[in-house]
Amino acid sequence: xxINLYYFFKKSSWKRLYIRLIVFIxxxxxxxxxxxxxxxxxxxxxxxxxxxxxxxxxxQEEQGRQYYDAGQFLAAIKIWEQVLxxxxxxxxxxxQARVLSNLSLSYQQLGLWTEATQAITRSRELLQGKHxxxxxxxxxxxxxxxxxxxELATGKSEAALLTWQQATATYTQVxxxxxxxxxxxxxxxxxxxxxxxxxALSTLNQVNKILQKQPDSPIKTAGLRSLGASWRLxxxxxxxxxxxxxxxxxxxxxxxxxxxxxxxxxxxxxARANQDATSALALYQQAVNIAPSSMLKMxxxxxxxxxxxxTKQWTPAQALWSQIQPQLVxxxxxxxxxxAQLNLAQSLIRLKQANLPNAPTTENIAQLVANNLQQAKxxxxxxxxxxxxxKLGGLYEQTQQWAIAQDLTQQALVLAQSINTPEIAYxxxxxxxRLLKVQGDEPGAIAAYTQAVNTLQSLRSDLVxxxxxxxxxxxxxxxxxxxxxVSLLLSGTSSPSQEALKQARQVIESLQLAELDDFFxxxxxxxxxxxxxxxxxxxxxxxxxxxxxxLEVIVSLPKQPLRHYATSLPQAELESxxxxxxxxxxxxxxxxxxxxxxxxxxxLIRPVETDLVKSGIKTxxxxxDGVLRNIPMAALHDSNQQYLVEKYNIALTPSLQLxxxxxxxxHNFKVLGAGLTEARQGxxxxxxxxxxxxxxxxxxxxxxxxxxxxTSKNLQNYLQSAIFPxxxxxxxxxFSSKAIETFILAWDDRIRINxxxxxxxxxxxxxxxxxxxxxxxxxxTAVGDxxxxxxxxxxxxxxxxxxxxxxxxxxxxxxxxxxxRQFYKHLSSTKETKAEALRHAQMALxxxxxxxxxxxxxxxxxxxxxx
Numbered sequence: 001x002x003i004n005l006y007y008f009f010k011k012s013s014w015k016r017l018y019i020r021l022i023v024f025i026x027x028x029x030x031x032x033x034x035x036x037x038x039x040x041x042x043x044x045x046x047x048x049x050x051x052x053x054x055x056x057x058x059x060q061e062e063q064g065r066q067y068y069d070a071g072q073f074l075a076a077i078k079i080w081e082q083v084l085x086x087x088x089x090x091x092x093x094x095x096q097a098r099v100l101s102n103l104s105l106s107y108q109q110l111g112l113w114t115e116a117t118q119a120i121t122r123s124r125e126l127l128q129g130k131h132x133x134x135x136x137x138x139x140x141x142x143x144x145x146x147x148x149x150x151e152l153a154t155g156k157s158e159a160a161l162l163t164w165q166q167a168t169a170t171y172t173q174v175x176x177x178x179x180x181x182x183x184x185x186x187x188x189x190x191x192x193x194x195x196x197x198x199x200a201l202s203t204l205n206q207v208n209k210i211l212q213k214q215p216d217s218p219i220k221t222a223g224l225r226s227l228g229a230s231w232r233l234x235x236x237x238x239x240x241x242x243x244x245x246x247x248x249x250x251x252x253x254x255x256x257x258x259x260x261x262x263x264x265x266x267x268x269x270x271a272r273a274n275q276d277a278t279s280a281l282a283l284y285q286q287a288v289n290i291a292p293s294s295m296l297k298m299x300x301x302x303x304x305x306x307x308x309x310x311t312k313q314w315t316p317a318q319a320l321w322s323q324i325q326p327q328l329v330x331x332x333x334x335x336x337x338x339x340a341q342l343n344l345a346q347s348l349i350r351l352k353q354a355n356l357p358n359a360p361t362t363e364n365i366a367q368l369v370a371n372n373l374q375q376a377k378x379x380x381x382x383x384x385x386x387x388x389x390x391k392l393g394g395l396y397e398q399t400q401q402w403a404i405a406q407d408l409t410q411q412a413l414v415l416a417q418s419i420n421t422p423e424i425a426y427x428x429x430x431x432x433x434r435l436l437k438v439q440g441d442e443p444g445a446i447a448a449y450t451q452a453v454n455t456l457q458s459l460r461s462d463l464v465x466x467x468x469x470x471x472x473x474x475x476x477x478x479x480x481x482x483x484x485x486v487s488l489l490l491s492g493t494s495s496p497s498q499e500a501l502k503q504a505r506q507v508i509e510s511l512q513l514a515e516l517d518d519f520f521x522x523x524x525x526x527x528x529x530x531x532x533x534x535x536x537x538x539x540x541x542x543x544x545x546x547x548x549x550x551l552e553v554i555v556s557l558p559k560q561p562l563r564h565y566a567t568s569l570p571q572a573e574l575e576s577x578x579x580x581x582x583x584x585x586x587x588x589x590x591x592x593x594x595x596x597x598x599x600x601x602x603x604l605i606r607p608v609e610t611d612l613v614k615s616g617i618k619t620x621x622x623x624x625d626g627v628l629r630n631i632p633m634a635a636l637h638d639s640n641q642q643y644l645v646e647k648y649n650i651a652l653t654p655s656l657q658l659x660x661x662x663x664x665x666x667h668n669f670k671v672l673g674a675g676l677t678e679a680r681q682g683x684x685x686x687x688x689x690x691x692x693x694x695x696x697x698x699x700x701x702x703x704x705x706x707x708x709x710x711t712s713k714n715l716q717n718y719l720q721s722a723i724f725p726x727x728x729x730x731x732x733x734x735f736s737s738k739a740i741e742t743f744i745l746a747w748d749d750r751i752r753i754n755x756x757x758x759x760x761x762x763x764x765x766x767x768x769x770x771x772x773x774x775x776x777x778x779x780x781t782a783v784g785d786x787x788x789x790x791x792x793x794x795x796x797x798x799x800x801x802x803x804x805x806x807x808x809x810x811x812x813x814x815x816x817x818x819x820x821r822q823f824y825k826h827l828s829s830t831k832e833t834k835a836e837a838l839r840h841a842q843m844a845l846x847x848x849x850x851x852x853x854x855x856x857x858x859x860x861x862x863x864x865x866x867x
Contacts, residue, residue: 071334141170161190426455449485482511601636629789635858649835651866675730688813695821733779735791742791774801796863803864835866
């Protein structure tokens with residue numbers, strides 16, 4: 001099928017630069033913008049009040065503001081330049097400064113950085129001098145706001161934060177609470193861009209405190225909506241829903257259909273994030289019913305459409321698409337309208353891919369994108385042009401018109417790079433890599449993919465500041481870039497070179513870190529690659545890598561070239577076998593797991609077992625991938641007589657880049673224990689926890705907090721008052737692929753993963769005595785969650801401990817008590833490493849006829865430094 005639009009785009013010309021507003025494009029692109037919009041591109045709505053000006057000038061200003069609000073920035077600039085000339089002729093410096101600030105915002109929206117900088121610089125010059133008049137300070141605060149938005153858009157996030165802090169201080173000085181709220185929200189945007197998401201939330205909570213003291217107003221409902229959206233961003237859906245319900249109640253009280261519909265859309269987004277499609281669709285429909293503008297109605301319907309497609313409700317999806325189509329012609333040209341149509345194009349592509357009767361044709365979709373591109377050119381919207389052009393290249397890719405697709409993609413990429421929009425550029429680098437690969441240009445494809453991965457690395461903090469339900473599904477638009485590059489590096493006509501193997505290992509390590517960043521919704525992990533030889537000359541690191549058509553394994557042996565082997569196996573089949581192994585392992589008294597355990601052993605260990613023996617390896621360190629995180633490597637069986645744990649010490653790490661680079665010193669161990677024996681918050685009693693604590697106390701000096709004594713505050717107080725190298729917590733807990741659902745249970749409340757670092761944080765005076773080992777017994781990974789062990793790795797990282805010992809499933813209480821006694825005995829009375837101590841403890845259970853089945857000893861895993 002041919003698309004006859006190529007030469008239309010071929011003749012397109014590109015002028016100047018366009019703005020980098022990461023959050024904006026994707027919030028609008030998938031139709032969920034509005035409540036999440038930062039205040040970085042807003043101006044004071046108040047008319048000039050210092051000078052008496054003609055009503056004609058005031059009307060002109062207001063017309064410019066209306067153009068700006070409608071996304072028609074060129075028209076706004078034209079009007080404001082005329083107004084500026086009038087103020088210049090009158091010698092009105094203050095109103096000149098204010099209009100220049102508004103012009104700078106408009107230039108920023110069009111990516112005209114030079115003009116934006118010149119305008120804000122002239123504005124600041126006009127305001128030089130020490131003035132204390134309220135009107136002067138109000139304009140100065142507005143100029144600070146504009147300057148901050150320019151700094152953020154050009155990648156100067158720290159400068160933007162400082163500038164917006166100045167804006168907040170100035171607005172506070174003139175007692176302008178609306179300005180204070182706006183500048184605080186802007187500060188939160190800078191903090192997000194810096195990857196400081198929790199500080200951003202703290203700032204928004206400060207906004208909330210101010211809002212709660214204010215009378216009900218549109219700014220209050222909008223501020224609450226922004227806070228609710230931010231809670232959703234970090235996965236706290238309960239808090240998000242509560243704040244948004246409050247926002248909705250105020251909007252209803254004010255009888256504001258615009259605020260009501262915007263908040264209903266956000267509530268629908270929360271329901272959608274909660275995988276409650278029925279409620280989401282109902283909320284979106286409520287928004288449609290009361291939306292006062294065609295754009296709000298369109299946003300609601302586009303969200304409905306994508307939700308219907310997500311849940312494969314094809315008939316209503318097609319019916320809704322038929323309703324939306326005629327509305328497009330009534331949308332006035334604006335940035336919002338362009339992104340709404342790009343959103344629609346994405347949904348139509350998904351409808352077409354479902355191979356439905358009467359689905360949109362490729363020509364239909366291409367024409368829609370063509371209209372988008374033409375509108376973007378008319379408005380001078382370079383970012384939308386880059387996106388639309390790349391989308392068109394993607395349509396040619398689907399119709400296998402490779403050369404045209406490549407040309408369009410390269411045009412889009414050049415434009416995206418020239419206007420400093422890496423969040424768009426990585427997509428077209430990825431697309432270019434796919435196109436080069438299919439055309440047989442393997443070196444070119446590797447180069448394009450490598451650029452895409454490098455761009456993603458540079459976007460690290462930006463990606464986590466973007467809503468996972470909106471801008472990107474990590475598993476759909478980020479993770480595949482890494483995996484496809486690894487696949488390219490490890491495939492080919494000949495065996496991969498050492499350089500290719502090293503790069504593949506580095507890429508998979510980076511993917512592991514990116515997954516943890518995505519899990520936390522915060523770029524909070526420091527990375528520094530550690531050579532395994534520096535840590536342990538008798539350890540081997542095994543990287544299993546799950547690809548769609550095969551399982552690749554890279555093995556790093558000390559002071560030796562990297563090894564590599566692969567098993568041709570569809571991903572779905574591998575996942576099925578691994579999940580079945582996990583299920584059969586937890587069934588006591590049966591040995592159905594053995595053939596499956598032996599199968600996985602053959603994939604991961606068999607090809608390298610001779611080299612392991614020759615190299616004198618004593619410890620195997622796995623950097624597990626995907627579903628392989630959910631099974632205990634200790635229980636892999638060699639088909640003869642031995643489990644893997646009988647041959648080697650075993651440890652896991654999310655990444656060698658997260659390990660401390662030196663061996664830990666031996667300590668006179670001292671344990672802070674905490675546990676629950678009684679039933680709490682719907683969880684059953686753990687009757688052997690007290691026995692477990694007694695067993696530990698018999699081996700090492702311990703302080704124990706049981707039941708009512710085990711509160712989060714008490715735990716923190718003990719850690720602050722004394723040095724405890726080991727913290728042992730015996731309680732219910734769950735590891736999930738969602739941070740908000742990952743927790744451990746204290747007497748008074750659940751301790752969630754995002755609270756762990758604060759809870760276990762020690763004073764600066766004791767930084768050299770940080771926790772070496774965190775033990776979590778009685779916890780388990782969430783059933784049916786393929787990525788649940790991310791939560792376990794996340795706890796290991798967030799706790800700040802060198803190592804974490806935890807369980808993959810809920811373990812027999814008595815067996816746990818026995819294992820822990822053995823573990824601490826070996827750890828304290830010998831010079832064994834943590835991994836060795838764990839192995840000996842597991843072996844003691846394995847040799848006991850009462851606990852020889854892997855269900856008793858296998859789920860204990862050591863994450864982090866094994867020394």
